[in-house]
Amino acid sequence: MARRRYRVRVNGQVFEVEVEPLESVETEPSGAPPATDTVPLPQPPQAAQAGPVVPSGATTVTSPLPGVVLEVKVAVGETVAAGQLLVLLEAMKMENEIVAPRQGRVAAVLVTPGAAVSAGDALVTLD
Numbered sequence: 225m226a227r228r229r230y231r232v233r234v235n236g237q238v239f240e241v242e243v244e245p246l247e248s249v250e251t252e253p254s255g256a257p258p259a260t261d262t263v264p265l266p267q268p269p270q271a272a273q274a275g276p277v278v279p280s281g282a283t284t285v286t287s288p289l290p291g292v293v294l295e296v297k298v299a300v301g302e303t304v305a306a307g308q309l310l311v312l313l314e315a316m317k318m319e320n321e322i323v324a325p326r327q328g329r330v331a332a333v334l335v336t337p338g339a340a341v342s343a344g345d346a347l348v349t350l351d
Contacts, residue, residue, distance in 0.1 A: 310323060
């Protein structure tokens with residue numbers, strides 16, 4: 225079977241790719257990398273990384289759903305009131321306000337704008 229050429233758009237960039245049926249692909253000797261002329265694809269923003277250890281008595285505010293952090297509205301050391309906006313999260317093409325569940329002091333901000341987060345990921349820690 226013949227190879228087929230396609231154009232693929234990834235994160236706004238267009239790439240041309242060739243596809244061939246698996247039956248016609250020759251296997252490479254064990255341990256040898258396949259011979260290709262590939263261009264690495266752009267990587268999506270990194271997910272939020274594990275943050276500092278949460279002190280006892282602290283409250284960790286987590287993401288209720290997967291999304292991308294648009295803005296962080298607080299800084300470490302800032303005192304916040306219950307219901308105050310902490311993080312603005314885009315999920316399913318909507319902006320979601322993540323608010324403080326209680327009054328407290330911001331002990332840690334665990335995300336940055338542009339970070340991809342999953343449901344349950346830690347965003348902010350309150351003392």
